[in-house]
Amino acid sequence: MADPAEKTGEHADAQVFRFDQSGALLRKVMESAAVGMALVGIDRRTIYVNRAYETMLGLAPDERLGRPSEEAIFADDRATVMLHFEQVVRGERAELRLECRMNHKDGQPLWVLITASLLRSDSTGRPLYVIVQIINIDRQKRAEAALAASESRWNHALESAGQGVWDHDVRRDDMFYSRMWRRMRGIPDDEDVDPAQDKWLARLHPDDVPRVLATVKKQDHGEDGYDTLEYRERHRDGHWMWILSRGRPVEWDAEGNALRTIGTDTDITRLKAAETELAEEKERLRVTLESIGEGVISTDADERVTFMNPVAEAMTGWTAGEALGRPLQQVFVAKSEATGEPAIDQVKACLASGVAGEIEDDVILAARDGTGRGVSGTAAPVRTGNGHVVGAVLVFKDITDTQEQQRRLAHSANHDALTGLPNRAAFARRLAEAMRQAGPDGQPAALCFIDLDRFKPVNDTAGHAAGDALLQKVAQAIRRCCRANDFAARLGGDEFVLLLDDCTLANARRVAGKLVAAVGGIDFAWNGAAYRIGASVGIAPITGETGGDPLAAADAACYEAKAAGRGRVAMASPRR
Template identity: 35%
Template sequence: MLARLLDELPMPVSFWDAELRCRHANPRLREWYGGLAPSQMIGRRLPDAMGPDAWARHRDCVDSVLDGRPASYTGRRPHPHGGFRDISVELVPHRREDGALDGFFILIDDTTERLRTLVALAESESRYRAFVEDQTELLLLAEPDGTLTMVNPAYARHVGLAAAALVGTSLYDRVGPQDREALRAHLTQLCRGGGTGEFENRIIAAGGEMRWVSWTNRALLDESGRVNAIHSVGRDVTDRRRAEDALAEEHELLRVTLASIGDAVITTDHQGRVRWLNPVAERVTACTSAAAQGSPLDRVFSLVDEDSGEPVEDLVGRCLAQARVVAPAQRALLRTAGGAEYGVEASAAPIRRDGGEVLGVVLVFRDVTQQRRLTREMSHRAKHDDLTGLVNRTEFEARLRGVLDTARQHRSDHALMYIDLDQFKLVNDACGHAVGDQLLRQLTTVLQGCVRNRDTLARLGGDEFGVILEHCTAAQAQRVAQTICDRMEGFRFVHEGRKFRVGTSIGLVPVDWRWPHTGALLQAADSACYAAKEAGRNRVHAWVESDQTLQLRRGEMQWASRIEQALDEDRFDLFAQCIEPIAEPSHGLHIEVLLRLREADGTLVAPGAFLPAAERFHLASRIDRWVVRRVFEWMAAHDAALGHVETVAINLSGQSIGDRAFHAHVAALVQQFPFDVRRLCFEITETAAITSLADATAFIDTVRALGARIALDDFGAGASSFGYLKTLPVDYLKIDGQFVRDVLDDPLDRAAVRCFHEVAGVVGVKTIAEFVENDAVLAELRSIGIDFAQGYGVHRPEPLQGVVERARERFSAAPTPAGAACRDGRGG
C-alpha cells in the first residue's frame, strides 16, 4: 500500500534501510537517474547512488537521519535530459511499531523553477527597493484604514522620523489637523470606488513645520477585487502654495485696493475685451463688471472731445498698438449708454508678462466733472470782477496784449478807453459801500449798452473802467466815448428818495502798431483820463502825442516809478525845520520832519517835485509808513538825548488818514519802539480831514489815546474850516501859507489870520503860521498873537540829526527867548 502511494507522488521518492540499501524507488526517481528499471535501483547502496562528492558533502545528513532525526540539504545535480536542476532533499526517518529505526525516506523536490522565480522576485524586489529608496518623491503604502505598511526614506526624512518607526502608525498622525477630515473623506471615497485621486494637504514636517504635499493616491485591489491597500506618491508643493497664497493675497489686496480707490479702473485682455470693472467704474459707466465681461470696450467706455464732441481715439487700441502708457491729447468727455456725461481724465497702460509680452490693458480714469466746473468757475473768477461780472484788470491787460499784437501784425486800428467815474465817492461816503456797490452794478448795465458784444468792458478797480474797441477807428471810438458821457450825464441814481448824478471822465487812446507795449498804452489812457478830469470832468480827452497835459502826466508816471525804486532802495533822507515859539519863551525844540528823495547820484530832491505823483499813484501812504517807522526808530534810539525836544511833527497824507490799516500800523509801531510819545505830533491837512471825516476822527482818537498830539495843517484853505473845529479835537492850527505870505500887504489876509487866531483861542488851540519868509512878517504875526512861526524866515530845513544836536547846546543853559530857538543857525 505504501509503495503504491509513493509511486503516485509527483516528486522523486525512495526508501533506504539502515544499511543504506535502496528498498524502493518510485518512477519519478528512476527518471532522475536516466530511466533505470526498478531492479537497477533496488539493493543499490546510497553512497554509490550519490557519488563520492555528494556523499562526502551530505554524509552528516545521513548520519542524522540514522540517529532518528530528519535532515535536509539543497544542491544541484545533472538532469538526464541535460543541464542541471536545483533540488531540495529531505531525509525522513521511518520506525517500526516497536520504535526501532526501520530505514528512512529520501524525498527530492525539483526547485529549479521556484528558485528562478524567487531569484527574479528577489532581484525585482531589490531593484524596487533601490528605486523606492532613491526617490525624492514621497512614497508610502497604507492599509485602507490608514495604517502605514511602508514609507520611503524621502517621506521619513520629510517628517523627521525613522522609516521603521513610522510603519504601523496611522498616516493621519502626520497630517495637519485642519486637513485630516478632508483627507479621510477623500481616501474613504477612493476605497469605495477604486482608481486614483489627487489631493493636497499639509503634513507635520520635521521641526513641527507645516509643509504642503500634493498626493497621487491609488487604491490597490486583491484577487477578489477588494481594496486591500493604498499606494500614495507625493511631492512637496509648499513653495508653490506659498507663492500661490502670496499671489492670491496680492490679487486680493489689488482687488480690494482697486475696489476702494476713488479712481475708476477697467482691465481688458490683449484684444481689448473687458475683463473687469472696479465699483467706481461700474458706477460711472452704469454697467456691472459681470455684464461687461468679454464685451468690446466701447460698449461701456466711449470718449468724445469735450469741446467739439468728436470721438476721441480708442485709448486701449492705441495702448496695445504702441505698447506704452497713453492718454487723451484733449479734454475728454465720457458718454455712457444711459446718456450721462462725465468729464474724465484717463490713461491706459499695458499689462505685461515678465518677458514683456502684452497681456492686456489697465484703463484708469477719474470723474473730474466737478473739478472742471470749479476750474472754470475759478478761471472765470480769476478773469472777472465779482461785483459787476465784468472782465477784471488782469484779463483786460491780457486781451489788450492780444489786440496790440493784432495791430502790429495786420496794421489794424483799435481803441482803448480809460473811464473814471465822477462823484462816485460822494455816493459811497454818503450812503455806504453797499449802496455804492449797487450803483456800480447799475452803471455797468449803462456801459454795456454803449459798446458792442465783441468789445471788452472791464472794471479795472474801484470806480475805474476800461474798454477795448476792436477794429474801431479813432472817429468811431470818439463817438462811442461821447455816447458814454452823454448817457452817464443823463443817468440818475436814486436811493431812499435822494437822486445822485454820476458823470464820467474818459481818456481815449488809439491802439495801433506804434505802441511798444501795453504798459505805455495804459499810461497814455490814464493820463488822458486825468486830463479830462482836470479839464472839468464829464468829458472825453483823446490822446495826442504832442499834448502837453499828457506829457506832464507822463512825467508824473515816471516819478511814480522813481518813488517806488527809492522806497525799495531806502533812498529817502529825513530833514527837519524848526517851528519857532514867538509869543513866549521856548523851553524846548519844536520841529517838523521833512523828507528828501536822494537820487542815485546823491542829488536831493524836495518833496514838492515828487509828492503830487505819489498822491496821484497812491504811493503817499507807502511813503508815510517809511517816514513813521524811521522817525520812531530814531526817537527810540535817542530818547534819552531828546529831553530838550518838545515836539516832533510828522505830516501825513490824506491816503494814510483814510486807511484804517495805517491807523493800526502806527499804534503797533508805538508799542514796538519805546520813546516818549508825548513829543509826537501828527499833521493832517484840512482837506484830508474834510474828505474823510469819519476816518480822520478815528485816527485822531487813536493817536491821542496813545499820548500824541494833532495839528490841522493848511487851515483856512477849505470852505468849512470853522465848522470842523467843533468835531475835530486838535492841538494846533497851522494857518495856510496863502494868508501868511502877504499879511503885510493884504488887509484881507491880515484879517483872516487874526480871525483864525481868535477862533483857535476860543477852542483852546495853539496857532502856527506857515510860510514866514522874513522878520517883518514874523513881527506882524507876533503882534497878532500867533503862537508859533514856521518858514524860511525862521529856519531853513536841514538834516534831522544836526538840527537836534545844535539845539541841544542852546537849550542846555537856559530857556531860549521867543523867536531865537533856531534862528542862530537857520540852515541852508
C-alpha cells in the same frame, strides 16, 4: 529597453528576476511614471531613461544611453550631485535626494528634484545600479522667485515635494509602493502596508473620501482614466498632507475593467499652503482696492476690463459684472473738456510702451448716465515675473470740485470782484494781443477810456456801499453797449475801458456816444435820494501805425473830454 539584468550581467540574481518578470515590472513602472526616471550604472553611465525624462530635457529617444550621467547635471551643481551619488553607491547614504539643475537640450538649466536609490544583488550584495526619479520643479522654483520678488513678507521659497511610485495589480493582488511613497507618509521602509481599500480610505480626509472613491470606482470600471487627483491624507505623525496623485490604468480585462494601475504621488502640502496664502493675499488686495477712495480698473493685454472697484463703478455708471470683458473704451469714456474729442488712451499707450502714463489735465469722464466728471490719474502696465506685459491698471479720481475751484481762482485772478468785468491784468494781456494783431497789415481796433462824472459825491454822501452798487449798474450799461467780440474791463475806481476789435474811429465814436448816453441814463436811488452821474470817453486808435501806449493816449483824450464839459467824447490827438 533591454532588461537591466542583462546590462549588469546578473542573469541569475533572484531579486532582479523577481523585479523584471513577465515583461519587466520595473520597466512598466518607469515607463508609466509622470516624472523622469532613469537607471544609472555603478560606473555612472546611463543604462535607461524613460520618455518623461527625455521629454523633460528635450532629448531624442535613447540619446542619453551609454553616456556619463554627470553630463546631464548643470556644471555648478555637478560636484555636489555626484558626491551624493557616490555616497549612495558606497552605501554611505541610503538615498540621494536633492534639488539641482539639469541641462536641457535647448541650453537652459532646468530645476529638478532628484531622488535616487541603490539596487543591490540579493546573492552577492553587489551594487547593481541606481534608480533615479527626476521631478520637474522649474515652474515651482520660478513661482518661488516671483513670490519673493513681489511680496517681501513672503521670505520663504516653496520647496518641491518628493514623488512616490505605486503599482496596483488587481489580477495578482499585488501592491507595490516605492520608498519615496512610504517616506512622504512617514511609513518605515520595512513596514508592510495593508493594501485594502478601506484602510486607505480611512487615512483620507472625510470631506475628500466621496469624491476620491467615486473617481477610483469610475476608473476601476473603465469609465474614467484619470490623470490627476488631489486629496488629503493623514500623515503618520498625525497632520494632514495634500497628495497629488497621477496615474492611469495600463491593463484591462475584456469588459474594460482596470486590472493594473500605475502612477506616482506627490506631496503638494506646501504648494497648497502657498495657494491658500496667495488667495488670502488676493482677497486682502481686493478688499483694499474696494475700500480706497479712488477708482481702479484693471484690464488684460487686449484692454478688456478684468476688475473694477466700487468707486470706479459709481464714477462710470457700470457695475463690475456688466463691465467685465468689455473694451475699456466702452466703460471709461474719457473726453477732452476743451474739444469734446476722445482723450488720449493712456491704457493703450502703456500697454504698447510698457511705460506708465498720466491722464491729461482737461479730461472729462463721461458716465453712463450722461453726466461728466473731471478726472485725473495714471495708467501703469502689469507685468509677469519675467517682465512680460499682461495687462494694465488705471487709477483715477474725481477732481470736479478741484477743477471748479481752480476755475474760480482763475476767474478771480482775471476779473473784478465787484462788477464781474475783466480786471486790469486781463485787459493788459488783451491790449497787447490787439496791438499785435493790428500790425502793418492787420485790422484796426480802437480803445475807449471811460471815466465817470459826478461819481465822487455818491461815495461821499451815500457811502461806499452805494458807490459799489452804482458801479455794478455802470458795468451792466457798458456790457449792453458792447458787441460780441468787444472787450470791456474795469481798471479800478470809476475807470473803465472798452476795446473794440475791427473798428474804425467813426464807429468807435458812435459806440462811445452810446456809452455816454447809457451811463447818463442810469436812474440810481439810495436811501430815498436820487443820483445822476455821467461819463466822459477818450478814444485812441490801435493800428499798425499806432505807436506808444494806446491806453495813455485814450486816458489823455478822456481828460480832454472832461475838460470840455464832461459827458463828452474826445479823440486822442495824432502822434507828432
